[in-house]
Amino acid sequence: MMTRPFSTAVTELFGTHLPIVAGGLMWLANADYVAAASRAGILGFITAASLPDVDALRNEIRRCRDLCDGGPFGVNVSMLPKLVTGEKTQEVFEAIIDEGVKVVETSGRSPEAFLPMLKDAHVKVLHKVASVRHAVKAADAGVDAVSIVGAECGGHPGLDMVGSYVNAAWAAKQLKIPYLIGGGVGHGSQIVAALAMGAAGVVIGTRFLVADEIWAHANYKERLIEAQPTDTDLCMQSVRNTVRSLRNETTATVKAMESENPNITIQELMPYVAGKVGRNAYVTGDWQQGILSAGHALAFVEQREPLKGIVSQLTSEMSAAINRVAATVPY
Numbered sequence: 592m593m594t595r596p597f598s599t600a601v602t603e604l605f606g607t608h609l610p611i612v613a614g615g616l617m618w619l620a621n622a623d624y625v626a627a628a629s630r631a632g633i634l635g636f637i638t639a640a641s642l643p644d645v646d647a648l649r650n651e652i653r654r655c656r657d658l659c660d661g662g663p664f665g666v667n668v669s670m671l672p673k674l675v676t677g678e679k680t681q682e683v684f685e686a687i688i689d690e691g692v693k694v695v696e697t698s699g700r701s702p703e704a705f706l707p708m709l710k711d712a713h714v715k716v717l718h719k720v721a722s723v724r725h726a727v728k729a730a731d732a733g734v735d736a737v738s739i740v741g742a743e744c745g746g747h748p749g750l751d752m753v754g755s756y757v758n759a760a761w762a763a764k765q766l767k768i769p770y771l772i773g774g775g776v777g778h779g780s781q782i783v784a785a786l787a788m789g790a791a792g793v794v795i796g797t798r799f800l801v802a803d804e805i806w807a808h809a810n811y812k813e814r815l816i817e818a819q820p821t822d823t824d825l826c827m828q829s830v831r832n833t834v835r836s837l838r839n840e841t842t843a844t845v846k847a848m849e850s851e852n853p854n855i856t857i858q859e860l861m862p863y864v865a866g867k868v869g870r871n872a873y874v875t876g877d878w879q880q881g882i883l884s885a886g887h888a889l890a891f892v893e894q895r896e897p898l899k900g901i902v903s904q905l906t907s908e909m910s911a912a913i914n915r916v917a918a919t920v921p922y
């Protein structure tokens with residue numbers, strides 16, 4: 592087991608021990624989960640869109656700060672245009688600044704309009720995109736770092752559907768700012784490979800869903816443990832909002848509706864894809880209902896355990912991978 596903490600542009604930027612980020616998780620990434628990430632030496636993000644209003648966000652930030660005991664944490668601001676209006680996004684960023692949060696993970700659309708206020712307040716911006724070309728645009732706009740998620744990811748893989756293995760090496764040729772690779776990452780050897788290709792870290796979602804600090808029902812977590820990487824579906828391509836999620840009754844219904852009517856609207860799909868349907872599944876454990884984001888890293892989801900245990904396994908796997916590669920070098 593490696594005792595020396597890893598040092599990359601990402602650990603320097605965020606003050607973490609490991610070059611691992613726990614990406615925002617709608618409904619699930621609350622103060623308990625994010626503080627567990629912080630205590631495990633990685634960076635997590637309270638997911639602002641999960642909270643009913645800005646006051647609730649402020650309370651969650653304060654709760655997280657208490658639980659983190661001085662460790663780093665951030666807030667995820669998912670700016671999918673249909674879900675959060677511009678006005679509320681402004682209010683959310685104002686609260687984040689006001690509460691002294693030092694890093695945000697943005698996603699959904701460009702954070703460019705909010706960069707001046709965030710930079711003035713010395714808030715670091717990690718912007719998440721689903722393609723190298725969008726990463727280049729975000730770098731030009733002035734974000735501090737980017738996360739690039741590939742086709743394998745849980746949640747929104749975008750429209751290009753290029754895999755993480757290609758993104759990891761391709762981004763090195765195109766970017767001057769630090770970048771993280773995500774999408775299908777759930778084993779320490781993949782983290783070492785990403786670092787070898789030029790990434791400064793990785794972003795993980797799916798692999799962490801079975802952590803004890805994730806409040807969702809045990810039946811849902813048991814299904815994730817049973818599921819194979821082939822047990823995901825892609826839905827909502829027809830409305831240009833592709834989501835990769837756990838294959839279930841809802842994904843079957845939505846895929847059938849989309850193939851029967853290629854001009855289907857998001858409003859028609861809403862009764863099935865609405866966030867509150869998914870939230871209900873997390874509460875009841877009925878994983879057949881709702882669009883429950885999950886990606887190919889289901890391959891590595893093994894058991895329910897504290898987040899610290901998962902991170903420790905990733906660290907041992909990183910160490911083993913480094914040794915394996917070192918052993919192949921003849922000098």
Ligand SMILES: Cc1cc2nc3c(=O)[nH]c(=O)nc-3n(C[C@H](O)[C@H](O)[C@H](O)COP(=O)(O)O)c2cc1C
Nearest residue numbers: 614615616617698744745746774775796797884886
């Ligand atoms: C259940 C779930 C919910 C997610 N919710 C969000 C979200 O609200 N905002 C966001 O930016 N990313 C969200 N993501 C994406 C993750 O932050 C991360 O980028 C992604 O999971 C990485 O790919 P992986 O699942 O293959 O590890 C979600 C992912 C999952 C699995």
